[in-house]
Structure formats: C-alpha cells, structure tokens
Amino acid sequence: METIKKKITYGSSQKPNNRAPYAKRVIAISSGKGGVGKSTVAANIAVGLAQKGLRVGLLDADIYGPSIPRLFGVENEHLAWNDNNKMIPSENFGVKLMSVGLTTPQNDTPLVWRSSVAISALIQFLDDVAWGELDYMIIDMPPGTGDVQLTMAQEIPLFGAILVTTPQMLATDDVSRAIMMFKETHVPILGIIENMSYFIAPDTKVHYDIFGSGGAKRLCENYELPLLAQIPLTCKMRELSDEGKMAIIFGENEIKKSYQEVVKKIAER
Amino acid sequence: METIKKKITYGSSQKPNNRAPYAKRVIAISSGKGGVGKSTVAANIAVGLAQKGLRVGLLDADIYGPSIPRLFGVENEHLAWNDNNKMIPSENFGVKLMSVGLTTPQNDTPLVWRSSVAISALIQFLDDVAWGELDYMIIDMPPGTGDVQLTMAQEIPLFGAILVTTPQMLATDDVSRAIMMFKETHVPILGIIENMSYFIAPDTKVHYDIFGSGGAKRLCENYELPLLAQIPLTCKMRELSDEGKMAIIFGENEIKKSYQEVVKKIAER
Numbered sequence: 001m002e003t004i005k006k007k008i009t010y011g012s013s014q015k016p017n018n019r020a021p022y023a024k025r026v027i028a029i030s031s032g033k034g035g036v037g038k039s040t041v042a043a044n045i046a047v048g049l050a051q052k053g054l055r056v057g058l059l060d061a062d063i064y065g066p067s068i069p070r071l072f073g074v075e076n077e078h079l080a081w082n083d084n085n086k087m088i089p090s091e092n093f094g095v096k097l098m099s100v101g102l103t104t105p106q107n108d109t110p111l112v113w114r115s116s117v118a119i120s121a122l123i124q125f126l127d128d129v130a131w132g133e134l135d136y137m138i139i140d141m142p143p144g145t146g147d148v149q150l151t152m153a154q155e156i157p158l159f160g161a162i163l164v165t166t167p168q169m170l171a172t173d174d175v176s177r178a179i180m181m182f183k184e185t186h187v188p189i190l191g192i193i194e195n196m197s198y199f200i201a202p203d204t205k206v207h208y209d210i211f212g213s214g215g216a217k218r219l220c221e222n223y224e225l226p227l228l229a230q231i232p233l234t235c236k237m238r239e240l241s242d243e244g245k246m247a248i249i250f251g252e253n254e255i256k257k258s259y260q261e262v263v264k265k266i267a268e269r
Numbered sequence: 270m271e272t273i274k275k276k277i278t279y280g281s282s283q284k285p286n287n288r289a290p291y292a293k294r295v296i297a298i299s300s301g302k303g304g305v306g307k308s309t310v311a312a313n314i315a316v317g318l319a320q321k322g323l324r325v326g327l328l329d330a331d332i333y334g335p336s337i338p339r340l341f342g343v344e345n346e347h348l349a350w351n352d353n354n355k356m357i358p359s360e361n362f363g364v365k366l367m368s369v370g371l372t373t374p375q376n377d378t379p380l381v382w383r384s385s386v387a388i389s390a391l392i393q394f395l396d397d398v399a400w401g402e403l404d405y406m407i408i409d410m411p412p413g414t415g416d417v418q419l420t421m422a423q424e425i426p427l428f429g430a431i432l433v434t435t436p437q438m439l440a441t442d443d444v445s446r447a448i449m450m451f452k453e454t455h456v457p458i459l460g461i462i463e464n465m466s467y468f469i470a471p472d473t474k475v476h477y478d479i480f481g482s483g484g485a486k487r488l489c490e491n492y493e494l495p496l497l498a499q500i501p502l503t504c505k506m507r508e509l510s511d512e513g514k515m516a517i518i519f520g521e522n523e524i525k526k527s528y529q530e531v532v533k534k535i536a537e538r
Contacts, residue, residue: 032333032334033303033304033334034302034303034304034334034412035302035303035304035305035412035435035440036304039439063413063415064301064412064413064414064415064443064446065301065302065303065412065413065443067439067442067443070438070439070442071439107442107445108442108445108446108448108449109446109449110414110446110447110449110450110453111414111446112414112415112418112419112450112453112454113414113415114384114415114416114419115383115384115415115416118415142413143303143304143333143334143412144332144333144334144411145333145379145380145381145382146332146333146381146382146383146384146387147383147384149381150381150383166304168507168510168511169339169510169511170308170336170339170340170510170511171304173336173339173376173377174333174334174336176376176377177333177334177377177378177379177380178379179377180377180378180379181379181381184379184381185381199468199477199479201470201475201477202477203475204473206470206472208468208470208471208504209504210468210479210502210504210507211507212507212508212511233479235477235478235479238437238479238480238481239481241437241438241439242437242438242439242481
C-alpha cells in the first residue's frame with residue numbers, strides 16, 4: 001500500500017516558475033467535479049473583465065473536455081501561426097482564446113494522450129502563443145487534483161483560484177478536496193461560485209432546488225472562504241452555452257448582475 | 270507543434286493483459302464530460318446486476334473524484350486487509366466496492382497525485398483486492414480520454430463500454446470524443462445512457478428540458494449505437510444520491526423501470 005499512501009507534496013519554499021510573464025495576474029478557475037459549469041463561469045468572467053477594458057486571455061487547460069471553443073462560438077476555427085512561428089489565439093468578445101479544441105482536425109477527434117503529452121501541450125500554450133500583454137490570464141482548469149493542476153501551480157505564480165461547485169453534496173465533497181490542494185500548494189483561494197444553485201421554471205418562475213441547497217455556503221463556512229455568487233439554472237442559459245453566447249451579455253438580468261458582481265470583486269482585489 | 274499533433278495510438282493487434290481473471294465480464298461506464306451522473310449510473314447498474322443474483326464488483330477508477338463511497342453510504346468506512354495481505358472491499362446492496370475514497374484519512378484529503386501514481390493505485394486495486402469470483406466487474410471510469418482510460422484498455426480485456434451523457438451539446442461533444450477513443454481501442458460500445466434527460470417538477474409534474482433534448486439520440490444515430498435509456502432528473506433522485514440510497518431500489522417507478530431495463534439488456538448480451 002506504499003504507493004497509495006504516498007502523496008506527492010511539494011516544498012512550500014519552492015517558488016513556481018513564471019511561464020506567463022506577459023500576464024499581470026493569472027487566475028485559475030477550478031472545480032473538484034466536472035460538469036458543474038466551470039467552463040461557463042470561466043468564459044463569463046473572462047468576458048466580463050474584457051468588457052471593463054482590460055486585456056484578457058483565456059487558456060482552456062481542460063485537455064480532455066475542451067468546452068471553451070463552443071462556448072465562444074469559435075469551434076470551427078483552426079489554429080494559425082504568425083511570422084514568428086507563434087500560435088495565433090482565436091478571439092471573441094474581446095478575449096484571446098487558446099484550446100486544444102482548436103488544434104484537432106474534427107470536433108470528435110479524441111485526445112488519447114498520456115498526461116505527459118497533455119502537459120507538454122499546455123506548456124506550449126503558455127510559451128508559444130502570441131498572447132501579447134495581458135492584464136488577466138484566466139485558466140479553465142480540468143476538474144480534479146491531478147497532473148495539470150500540479151504543473152500549473154509549479155509553472156505559473158497564480159494570483160488566485162476560484163472554485164466552482166453545485167450545491168450537491170457529491171460535488172462539494174470533491175471541491176473540498178480541491179480546496180485542500182490549493183491550500184497545500186499555497187495558492188490563495190479568491191472564493192467559491194455556486195452554479196446551478198436552483199432551477200427557475202420558465203413558465204411559472206418557481207424556483208426548484210434540483211441539486212439541493214446550501215452546499216457552497218457550508219463549504220465557505222467550513223473553510224472560511226467568500227461566497228462570490230449563487231447562479232441559478234435556466235433553460236435560456238443552457239441555450240446560450242450551446243449557441244456560443246455569453247450569459248453576462250445575453251443572459252437574464254439576474255444572471256448578468258451576478259456575473260458582473262463577481263467580475264467587480266475580482267477586479268477590485 | 271509536433272507534440273500537440275502526435276497522438277498516442279496503440280496497435281490493434283496488441284491484445285490487452287488480463288489483470289482481472291477473476292471477473293467473467295468487465296464493463297466500463299464512461300463519459301466524455303464529468304458531472305453527467307456517470308457514477309450514479311454505474312452504481313445503479315451494479316446494484317441491478319447484484320439483485321439478479323449475480324456476483325458483482327464495482328471499481329471506482331475516478332481517482333480524483335471518487336463518488337462511489339458516498340453513493341453506497343460507506344464513505345466513513347476505511348480499508349482493511351485480510352490474512353493474505355489483500356485489501357478487503359467494502360460491500361453494500363450486494364456489491365463489492367473499492368475506491369481511493371476508502372483509502373484517504375479524511376473526506377477532504379486531496380489526491381494530489383501525478384498520474385503515474387494514480388495508475389499504480391488502480392493496478393493495485395485490480396491485483397491486490399480480495400474480489401473473489403465475479404460475474405461482472407463494473408468500472409466507474411474518470412471522465413475524458415486520458416491515462417486511466419488508456420491503461421484500463423491495456424490491462425483488462427473489456428467486455429464493453431457504456432457511455433453516459435446529458436442531452437446538452439457541450440456534453441455530447443465530449444462523448445463523441447470518448448466514442449472515437451473506444452472505437453480506436455477496439456472496445457465494443459454497448460450503448461448510450463442519457464441522464465438528466467428532463468426535469469420533472471415535483472409539484473406540477475411538468476417536464477422541463479433543462480439541458481436541451483435529443484442529444485443522445487443524435488449521438489446514437491451518428492455513430493450507430495443503441496440508446497439504452499433516457500433517465501429523468503427529479504429532486505428525489507438527488508436526495509437519494511446524497512443519502513447513499515439507490516434509485517433502482519428506492520427511486521420513482523419510472524426511474525426504477527428504466528434502470529431495470531438497462532440491466533436486463535446488459536445481462537442478456
């Protein structure tokens with residue numbers, strides 16, 4: 001059982017590299033569990049910051065489930081290089097984007113990569129993309145606490161992490177593990193966003209606690225973290241996601257406002 | 270860009286090892302995207318097979334988000350060893366269970382493991398657990414198409430894979446990548462289960478297509494695969510999950526029946 005009990009920890013004294021010297025602040029959007037809307041949150045935060053006139057890049061580090069291209073409506077774009085042999089990021093809503101989703105020939109090409117290859121790809125996205133100068137780089141992290149998370153914490157001095165969860169216990173379990181990981185790697189946690197907090201029926205406007213309630217609030221109390229927002233689920237939001245439109249621009253007023261407040265809190269730190 | 274374009278493929282002629290000779294049939298429950306209810310589906314299928322009098326083991330291979338212990342209500346149990354120095358699996362509803370969630374001292378202990386360590390842990394779960402003779406081993410795979418999936422396809426002759434998705438396009442995108450991975454690795458796909466197909470309001474019984482509709486049907490048509498079930502989302506189902514109760518036993522009739530039909534289809538193959 002030695003292998004199972006052995007946990008890789010890394011020295012608190014070891015300063016991370018800085019592979020993104022072009023970015024003033026790098027923020028990781030993370031979750032313990034997949035499918036909680038992490039990419040949607042990352043996309044809306046990036047667009048919100050860009051709407052404030054800031055220069056923003058969004059790196060899709062979710063190698064095996066790259067959702068960013070579709071969320072930004074650029075899923076049919078393909079990678080191009082500039083004269084300096086740097087990859088040119090896609091761009092929409094004022095945000096520069098890079099994702100492995102832009103490098104595959106077809107939408108359903110699977111990236112059956114050993115994680116060392118996945119890591120090399122991400123390192124290339126940090127080193128060899130024509131990001132220009134950025135005020136913010138937002139990283140859409142893969143779910144969990146594996147190789148990519150470790151590498152990112154080692155290769156970039158993260159300004160902070162934002163954790164996304166649903167209220168459900170099965171999700172908050174996983175998020176608490178992610179919180180402990182960031183604590184151990186000395187990455188400041190800026191706060192928690194509860195997504196899919198409740199469902200608003202389009203006809204009756206009744207609120208349903210589909211995924212339970214109070215999950216993020218309990219997490220925030222347990223770990224003394226700020227609750228940045230509680231974002232409801234609506235049929236319109238899902239449609240916007242599939243259509244490459246941003247909730248912070250096209251969403252219902254309540255949702256727009258929630259996101260705008262999150263962006264304000266981030267920009268003020 | 271060599272690294273990014275290079276994809277690891279492995280020879281179709283290479284027969285996988287058989288690290289689970291004690292199991293007659295090994296079935297992987299997989300998804301492209303996390304958070305679609307893959308673990309819930311895996312748990313209910315395992316319990317359904319056990320209710321038919323079959324000997325069933327469930328291996329939680331979702332190293333970074335082990336949900337199986339809570340779904341089975343054994344999240345506070347800890348690992349024990351027998352006299353032959355084999356790990357004793359937990360057991361509930363007639364299913365033998367193994368999960369990294371049972372090996373960590375606390376629920377929020379993060380597994381900040383390099384993937385090589387994660388793989389070693391899974392290999393130990395195959396080699397060093399007192400599974401006994403099994404008719405079925407169900408593997409709850411992590412989302413995506415990475416190291417764990419590759420290793421499992423190499424180390425075990427899989428009888429087949431079942432893919433779980435929600436109707437949402439962002440989810441079916443990822444599932445189509447998983448389908449291609451299984452095709453490339455010559456693992457037969459037994460079918461697709463659409464989870465959270467629609468939400469049933471507890472008061473009015475109105476159905477809402479929260480996550481869109483028709484996603485799994487489109488996938489099945491595109492890739493010529495059977496649609497095994499469409500399982501709705503109800504408030505009760507989420508409660509059952511958090512309480513360690515199985516929908517196939519305690520759920521609403523409609524849901525029980527859907528799961529029982531899936532189990533029947535699997536057992537008949």
